[in-house]
Amino acid sequence: MNSRIISIQVIKEDNEPTLQTIRDIDDLPVLDNIPLTTGFGVYKANEFLRSLNTGLAIKFENYYQYNELIKNVNKILETIREDL
Numbered sequence: 001m002n003s004r005i006i007s008i009q010v011i012k013e014d015n016e017p018t019l020q021t022i023r024d025i026d027d028l029p030v031l032d033n034i035p036l037t038t039g040f041g042v043y044k045a046n047e048f049l050r051s052l053n054t055g056l057a058i059k060f061e062n063y064y065q066y067n068e069l070i071k072n073v074n075k076i077l078e079t080i081r082e083d084l
């Protein structure tokens with residue numbers, strides 16, 4: 001199974017902040033949404049982001065900071081994709 005991340009972003013779903021990931025698994029797009037309105041949701045999102053091994057400190061302080069963190073994760077992932 002081949003898998004790669006296409007994008008990660010914070011969106012509003014049902015007017016609530018949500019971490020959305022779009023992945024390509026065997027040439028099929030897969031959309032995952034993790035609500036960021038509960039401690040458990042933030043925990044799941046942080047664990048996912050840490051699993052990417054970007055070297056960034058993954059933590060949630062506020063929504064603005066988290067959105068900036070996600071942008072930085074995307075920049076790192078784009079650089080990795082370009083190097084492949």
